[in-house]
Amino acid sequence: MNIPSKLIEDAVTEISRLPGIGKKTALRLALHLLKQSEVHTEALTLALTRMREEVQYCKICHNISDDEHCSICKSHRRDHGVICVVEDIRDVLAIENTDQYQGLYHVLGGVISPIQGIGPEELTIESLIERVSTDSEEPVKEVIMALSGTMEGDTTSFYLAKRLHEKGIKVSTIARGIPVGGELEYTDEITLGRSIMTRINYSSE
Amino acid sequence: MNIPSKLIEDAVTEISRLPGIGKKTALRLALHLLKQSEVHTEALTLALTRMREEVQYCKICHNISDDEHCSICKSHRRDHGVICVVEDIRDVLAIENTDQYQGLYHVLGGVISPIQGIGPEELTIESLIERVSTDSEEPVKEVIMALSGTMEGDTTSFYLAKRLHEKGIKVSTIARGIPVGGELEYTDEITLGRSIMTRINYSSE
Structure with missing residues (x-):
């Protein structure tokens, strides 16, 4: 692809570094941003920059968090x-x-x-x-x-x-076993074997 | 989806505004950027910002261009x-x-x-x-x-x-007609009709 603008080419290169996004999709995204008003690109880049710079990891459970401790670790209901x-x-x-x-x-x-x-x-x-x-x-x-x-x-x-x-x-x-809605005959032997060995007792009442 | 970080949620919202990208893909992209070193996010946002702010449109043909006139309009070979x-x-x-x-x-x-x-x-x-x-x-x-x-x-x-x-x-x-490699029987009638009406003469030599 011979993009007649170095600026767009650079943007396409950077976008296509993301997982699952090839050069063609990257170009489509870049041209989309160009068509939109400038505020959209500003909002996108600002959100990405803030996320990358400010996100923290919970010191207790290492989950993502906006603070030192995440909302799950801080919760008294859990x-x-x-x-x-x-x-x-x-x-x-x-x-x-x-x-x-x-x-x-x-x-x-x-x-x-x-x-x-x-x-x-x-x-x-x-x-x-x-x-x-x-x-x-x-x-x-x-x-x-x-x-x-x-x-x-x-x-x-x-x-x-x-x-x-x-x-x-x-x-x-x-538990490892048959997914809800899954059929026995399409389940692989190891999963099926394990699900029999780790069977769950119905309570008698 | 209940993302425990407002920063990531904002980034996901902005990414999923792009065409063809849903919330799940947006989250995957955001978490990918978080896993990578900070320079990757910086390079991406810089390339997008520069593209959006600096790209010009050729004054002659309205193609994208890094200058007032695009490389095609400027070319003497064309x-x-x-x-x-x-x-x-x-x-x-x-x-x-x-x-x-x-x-x-x-x-x-x-x-x-x-x-x-x-x-x-x-x-x-x-x-x-x-x-x-x-x-x-x-x-x-x-x-x-x-x-x-x-x-x-x-x-x-x-x-x-x-x-x-x-x-x-x-x-x-x-020309509108049958694509190269296309088969007659699968071509719609309008295309086939047009391709007969606008047939091309083989040169006699």
Whole structure:
């Protein structure tokens, strides 16, 4: 593509660095901004700059936050005795969207992956161990693992479970099984096998 | 979606104003920028700001340009006697990519569309009439219409053809027909009918 303006070419190059956006889409976005009034571009760049410069990470759970402590860790309505361990900020949003969980979170920042050179020290594991070890009014009773069902996720779960058991903390993991609405015959054997082994008893009443 | 940071929420709102980008994609892009080093966000916002503030439009053909006159209008290698009329800057890029055209352009900025309230005076039509009327070393011999095959495109072409014929200028339009590689049986009747009526003679030699 031979864009007759160095300025637009630079903008296209920068936009197409974003994930999932190619040169053609980047050009469409750049030309869209050019067609719109200047205030739109100003609002966009200001929002991006402020976000990048001012966003903080919660000192307790490493979730994104506008303050030192995030709104979930600060909330008195939530159960401070349960911590859900997730890989990423997006997982916090996904679980929050279910409206089913009332405890706190701990964002690991990734999973243990020897292939990618990510060891336990690259993650916020020590900070989690510290959280469960600290004496407080509401001590942590349970840590729920909500990591991906991949080998790296499982490795991380096992590692964390070992470390947390040493501290006498109850550790659980979210259920792996057939998705709601999913059909048995299209479920892979490993998932199906696991869902039988980890079956849930109907209460007799 | 309940994003626990007003800063990220603002950024997501602004990003999702772009065409074809929804809230989920916007959040993915925002979190991507947060993960990357700060210089990436700075480079992106600077490129967008500079583009929006500094890009100019060629005073002759209304194409995007870093100067008062675009590189195509300034070029001595191009045929200044032929002008190709297009709707949009993207059409210039598309035609330039074919490497088949050596004349100049004229960017209308849209097509006549009574439904959308776009009349001839909203477009750069007067500037085109002026271009073909001005005495210069290389007078304009031909104007090629390269507008969309829609009703609005055709209306605009007819209107322009009438105005240009009054000035004694030869007017042509790009061929409508079966795309290269296209099969006859899947071509709609109007296109097929037109391609028969506007058939091209093989030269006898």
